[in-house]
Amino acid sequence: MASTIRVRAINSGDITEVQALIQHPMDSGYVKDAQGQTIPAHFIQQLTFEYDGKAVFVADWGPAVSKDPYVKFAFKGAKKGDDLKVSWVDNKGASDATTAKIQ
Amino acid sequence: MAPLDFSPLRRLILKGAGLAALTGLGQIGLGLPAAQAASDKYPEDAFKQKSDADAIKALYGRSADASEQIKLDAPEIAENGGVVPIAVITTLPGVTSISFLVSENPNALAASYVIPEGTVPSVANRLKMAKTSNVIAIVEANGKLYSATREVKVTVGGCGG
């Protein structure tokens, strides 16, 4: 199956702007389903972006981050064609990772 | 000026180091490699706190002062509480972390970001809001805590079905 991670990393001069969208329910644990049963909390806890073996951005998330979460940040020092590694792990221990080329 | 990497600071708090142990830590250059951040421990305790003040304390071990150097961008009225775009950018030097809190949510802390050296102190994300609430951005810079607050009105809550 396709990756749950979509990344756009665009370099311009010294700055690389990164946007990511991740497919994840981000269930808060406060919502009930149609049968009135509480949907257990299920959310990404940590999302990490690594460049050149170093973390350039780490997100610690709680269940108040929106479904299919989105984040945008920028970092210095990368150039076009370089790799950016993205990985996440959720509160149930599931995880996914991908490597994106900086454009 | 090279900002110090203070991200291990709040991890220490989580490990129960206590406030006393933190005194003076701001002067110690914690020269840990940036890669360390990737294996940082998830601040579980801070996410469990109900109020914004308790969450900030659990995360950083202190309270924050309002700063004009933080620009918190959020809508006046959220079109849907389930997806509220919120962004922050700051001109403060030496930023090591940025966090977002929604005061009226069941658990105030929504997201916390580690900003290693070389990363621009600016983050945009989308958060859930249960109802009309203050949104607080916390910026940790040079070992100090700063904040910016904005009220966002919510007519369709993000905790419904």
Added chain:
Amino acid sequence: MRACALFSSVLTALGFAVFVATALPPARAADAPDPAADAKAFRDYFVKKFPKVKLDDFVNGPYSMNEDMRKQWEEKEQFPPYEFALEAGKEMFATPFKNGKSYADCFANGGIGVRQNYPMFDEKEGKVVTLELALNRCREANGEKPYSYVKDEMASLTAYMAFTSRGKPFDIKIPADPRALEAYQEGKRYFYTRRGQLNFSCATCHVQSPGERIRAETLAPALGILNAMPIYRSEWSGMGTISRRFTTCNSQIRGVPLEPQSDEYRNLEYYLSYVSNGLPISGPGARP
């Protein structure tokens, strides 16, 4: 019984499309349907009501009329929430059926850049065929089970097809077939007819009150409302098709929704698309 008399006369009206199909087209009365004039009046109404909104911007619904909301939308569009559905749709569209054929075999130009031509009037069947209907018919003709009309796969497929038509103006045709004109007229009638316990018509909200809030929602203008379909609605936390939009609208006014792709909804889509002719396809869209 008076109620029965009324009842049968309404049935007669509903059966009118069938009636004209078999009888000779009668000479048109003074108030005979004139779709071209309707479309012009429809467009003029919105342009006059919202002088600051550019014509092509109506396809962006409530975002065309509220700056705070527009900012939130522009932020969303940086990495839109329909992205996953769009990619899934592209993959599904390219994947052959078990018999080796594919969606491309069912559509003109291989299905690429054709969304603006739907719904079209099928003169063989004598009825309106929507894109959603055509997709399921394509599946069934190739031995596959039809999809639910309201979301998931159908939303993904139509998202992809809309995407390949982005910017192309709606180009709905009413052929010189009295049944086509009647289908259009029936669609118009449905659009303006009050229903449900709230006694609202589609027009009550989407003609008289666009930009205003009802409960907590900002109403979209009817002009261009289908150009953005399918949509990711934050309220749904997911994608929805035109069928989903129609059925939820009906239940919101406390009316029992009709079956997706019933004649009424097909005609409604025909009418609503026709009066938005010339406005660009912008789907898939993101909405509150």
Added chain:
Amino acid sequence: MSRTIGAIALAAVLLPATLIPARAASDADFKTAYAAADAAEKQAGALRNQWTTTEAALAAARKAAEAGDFDQAVAQAREAEALAKASIFQATSEKEAWKALEIK
């Protein structure tokens, strides 16, 4: 026109209260009331104009009958019938009234 509908809907709420007989309603009373409501709702269905509130009242009537509360079951069935009749009235009057809303 919308006022008429409102009046009918209001009557639907008031009627059951005034028409509940002094003696407790029986299963037979429920069946009679329900059949009348069901027939009206079917007619609304043929007009393609059922209301969700009618459906809800019918369901509530069935539920009350199953629980043996025939007073409540009859009251709900009568409300359903009134609602269904209002929806029939709406559909028939809208046959021409819709034109008043059209953009010309």
